[in-house]
Amino acid sequence: MGLAKFSLKKSLWVYHLSAGSCNNCDIEILDLLTPRFDVERFGIVLVGSARHADVILATGIVNKKCLPRVKRVYEQMPEPKLVVAVGGCACSGGIFRTGYNMAGPFDKVIPVSAYIPGCPPKPEAIIDGVVKLIQSLNGKLPSNSK
Amino acid sequence: MNEILFALVSFIVFPGFIFTAVGGLLVAWIDRKLTARLQWRVGPPWYQNFVDFFKLMGKETILPAGARKISFLLAPIMGLVGITLVSLILWQMNLNPGTSFLGDVIVILYLSVLPSLAIILGGSASGNPLASLGASREMKLMLADELPFIIAIFTPIVAIKDIKIGSIVLYQINNGMMFTHHLSSFIALIVTFVCIQAKLAYVPFDIPEAEQEIMAGPLIEYSGPPLGIFKLTKAMMLFTYPVFLITIFAGGMRFDGIQALWSIIKYFVILLLIIIVKNTNPRLRIDQALKFFWLRMFPLAIIGFILALLGI
Numbered sequence: 001m002g003l004a005k006f007s008l009k010k011s012l013w014v015y016h017l018s019a020g021s022c023n024n025c026d027i028e029i030l031d032l033l034t035p036r037f038d039v040e041r042f043g044i045v046l047v048g049s050a051r052h053a054d055v056i057l058a059t060g061i062v063n064k065k066c067l068p069r070v071k072r073v074y075e076q077m078p079e080p081k082l083v084v085a086v087g088g089c090a091c092s093g094g095i096f097r098t099g100y101n102m103a104g105p106f107d108k109v110i111p112v113s114a115y116i117p118g119c120p121p122k123p124e125a126i127i128d129g130v131v132k133l134i135q136s137l138n139g140k141l142p143s144n145s146k
Numbered sequence: 147m148n149e150i151l152f153a154l155v156s157f158i159v160f161p162g163f164i165f166t167a168v169g170g171l172l173v174a175w176i177d178r179k180l181t182a183r184l185q186w187r188v189g190p191p192w193y194q195n196f197v198d199f200f201k202l203m204g205k206e207t208i209l210p211a212g213a214r215k216i217s218f219l220l221a222p223i224m225g226l227v228g229i230t231l232v233s234l235i236l237w238q239m240n241l242n243p244g245t246s247f248l249g250d251v252i253v254i255l256y257l258s259v260l261p262s263l264a265i266i267l268g269g270s271a272s273g274n275p276l277a278s279l280g281a282s283r284e285m286k287l288m289l290a291d292e293l294p295f296i297i298a299i300f301t302p303i304v305a306i307k308d309i310k311i312g313s314i315v316l317y318q319i320n321n322g323m324m325f326t327h328h329l330s331s332f333i334a335l336i337v338t339f340v341c342i343q344a345k346l347a348y349v350p351f352d353i354p355e356a357e358q359e360i361m362a363g364p365l366i367e368y369s370g371p372p373l374g375i376f377k378l379t380k381a382m383m384l385f386t387y388p389v390f391l392i393t394i395f396a397g398g399m400r401f402d403g404i405q406a407l408w409s410i411i412k413y414f415v416i417l418l419l420i421i422i423v424k425n426t427n428p429r430l431r432i433d434q435a436l437k438f439f440w441l442r443m444f445p446l447a448i449i450g451f452i453l454a455l456l457g458i
Binding site: 004047049080 | 365368
């Protein structure tokens with residue numbers, strides 16, 4: 001499994017899942033692909049289909065409309081899969097935690113591997129979170145199919 | 147016995163599968179790195195595509211509920227075999243023109259359709275509306291680019307009146323590069339270059355895989371090893387098509403003395419042109435692409451063909 005784990009650490013393909021966010025975190029995530037931060041240096045690429053992805057970058061509270069879709073996208077991903085919650089809303093619900101249509105936050109719905117708080121988190125903070133996630137992979141391959 | 151062993155080695159190791167795969171992944175890295183530099187970014191390290199491939203090999207394969215399972219799983223292998231054979235035949239002809247057989251150009255033309263067919267088959271088999279949309283676009287693009295492509299490939303054959311790749315290579319060894327000696331071949335080179343851009347599904351013609359409209363198109367339902375094989379096939383195509391272009395039009399890949407350096411320079415010039423065209427153009431719609439190939443490239447190819455018949 002050495003090669004597979006090494007490869008996974010060096011090439012995380014990211015699927016961006018926006019579940020009722022205010023678009024602020026999404027803009028910061030797109031900043032990561034711009035020349036200033038350029039996460040393709042580390043092999044991180046944004047992919048269009050959940051089937052290709054290793055990581056879900058999840059933003060926003062999970063509202064009641066989104067809930068089935070979020071679960072379905074997570075189930076569509078092939079193992080090994082990881083979820084990173086980006087932003088205050090995704091981590092804890094933020095100011096919407098008592099909202100009438102709140103079904104989240106994300107860790108109530110799907111297993112979350114890393115939390116990146118902030119409203120929105122700076123691109124540096126997101127990179128820091130992803131680096132910590134990669135370091136945490138050194139232990140064992142993630143398997144969320146408990 | 148020895149011949150069988152030699153054939154197996156040349157199919158699997160050099161210049162067959164492993165050589166083309168390693169070369170393809172390296173060339174695909176050059177593509178990614180140059181793209182990044184052109185966008186003022188740093189870009190991935192050289193082993194990035196190898197890592198991507200091994201990662202995909204280690205992931206789970208999901209069979210979608212609505213998919214035709216056998217064709218869904220066989221399609222990537224079909225494409226891989228096709229491009230491996232194209233590469234094998236091309237390199238054999240280049241390294242040893244004497245092994246050429248009658249009509250090998252036609253064999254290569256047939257085999258080089260296999261990757262596109264594999265994408266159509268796999269996309270249609272995966273039972274996803276976006277994938278079938280991508281597959282239908284791939285089919286239309288194939289219909290569009292095959293016509294000028296085949297006419298352009300046959301132009302130098304008509305010019306030297308011999309239908310063997312080996313003879314074309316030998317002719318060029320004796321008389322210099324095809325496209326500098328024949329105006330018809332120069333026109334055919336331009337047409338073939340544009341068609342290759344479409345065959346690779348690179349940016350002005352990346353209509354089947356249009357990331358922003360239909361995600362990954364035919365590949366949308368693929369995950370794990372089959373996706374890895376499709377990506378490998380794509381990389382191998384990028385590695386092989388410039389060799390094809392050089393073999394037919396620009397003197398062939400030769401590795402004796404100073405010619406080796408010259409071959410590598412030719413190869414990288416064509417690769418660079420493909421990547422720059424990819425990075426400086428917007429995507430066409432499928433109807434625009436069809437019009438472009440049938441109303442612009444096809445008459446150009448016909449003009450080249452008539453010039454070749456006249457012996458120019």
